[in-house]
Amino acid sequence: xxxxxxxxxxxxxxxxxxxxxxxxxxxxxxxxxxxxxxxxxxxxxxxxxxxxxxxxxxxxxxxxxxxxxxxxxxxxxxxxxxxxxxxxxxxxxxxxxxxxxxxxxxxxxxxxxxxxxxxxxxxxxxxxxxxxxxxxxxxxxxxxxxxxxxxxxxxxxxxxxxxxxxxxxxxxxxxxxxxxxxxxxxxxxxxxxxxxxxxxxxxxxxxxxxxxxxxxxxxxxxxxxxxxxxxxxxxxxxxxxxxxxxxxxxxxxxxxxxxxxxxxxxxxxx
Numbered sequence: 001x002x003x004x005x006x007x008x009x010x011x012x013x014x015x016x017x018x019x020x021x022x023x024x025x026x027x028x029x030x031x032x033x034x035x036x037x038x039x040x041x042x043x044x045x046x047x048x049x050x051x052x053x054x055x056x057x058x059x060x061x062x063x064x065x066x067x068x069x070x071x072x073x074x075x076x077x078x079x080x081x082x083x084x085x086x087x088x089x090x091x092x093x094x095x096x097x098x099x100x101x102x103x104x105x106x107x108x109x110x111x112x113x114x115x116x117x118x119x120x121x122x123x124x125x126x127x128x129x130x131x132x133x134x135x136x137x138x139x140x141x142x143x144x145x146x147x148x149x150x151x152x153x154x155x156x157x158x159x160x161x162x163x164x165x166x167x168x169x170x171x172x173x174x175x176x177x178x179x180x181x182x183x184x185x186x187x188x189x190x191x192x193x194x195x196x197x198x199x200x201x202x203x204x205x206x207x208x209x210x211x212x213x214x215x216x217x218x219x220x221x222x223x224x225x226x227x228x229x230x231x232x233x234x235x236x237x238x239x240x241x242x243x244x245x246x247x248x249x250x251x252x253x254x255x256x257x258x259x260x261x262x263x264x265x266x267x268x269x270x
Contacts, residue, residue: 034201034245036105039077039138040113042070042090049074050117053092060085060102061250083107083221083245088115096120098128106145107245108224110138142228144168148247151217159260161217165195165242168225181210187227187240196237199244205237218256221247 095117162183175184182192193209223244
């Protein structure tokens with residue numbers, strides 16, 4: 001009788017490994033999409049880099065702390081930070097501790113904050129007036145941020161948060177002209193159904209274009225509109241990519257309410 005040997009790597013085992021690797025890569029990409037990055041260079045007063053400095057970023061709303069140290073080139077990088085406001089503290093032996101009280105970290109963005117340390121005792125703390133660099137030098141992507149205050153204060157007809165896509169350069173209202181799915185917006189001349197939509201790193205786009213779910217504005221923390229030079233992790237869209245994150249809890253009780261009132265009694269006179 002022929003001798004049938006079991007293969008060294010059964011199909012089931014290999015298939016499971018492929019699935020595990022795929023899920024790991026997918027979750028990693030999703031985390032990068034829905035979070036932000038804080039990076040920068042730490043130097044002394046002469047402009048020399050400071051390696052080994054301790055960097056501590058505290059999420060102000062939930063008091064969660066993220067730490068790292070600067071590398072040989074004095075560069076630090078904190079990845080996958082939840083969206084929100086952070087207090088950043090940088091300390092090193094022989095230097096005063098520098099504190100930046102309020103740094104915004106935006107969805108999908110690389111936020112750069114360079115700091116200069118002063119010579120002194122580490123126990124001495126100074127508050128530094130610094131902010132995120134306005135010019136994005138870490139990536140070639142062209143992006144616009146729509147933050148919570150804009151969502152709260154700007155008028156939204158029908159409470160459609162995706163109307164705010166039209167704030168981005170190159171975006172135009174196509175309602176009444178194009179009836180494709182895509183929230184009625186043309187970006188860089190592309191058809192509306194070429195727009196892509198993400199919620200918390202997961203796709204919110206129908207197969208034929210447009211959104212699967214229209215999020216309630218009260219649930220939206222902010223969103224990012226990528227309009228040019230997007231990275232390969234987004235894929236399969238040629239218009240804008242609208243990367244939205246929902247609000248999360250904080251250490252303080254909070255909530256919101258609204259009254260949706262609409263009829264002809266508030267219309268202008270003919």
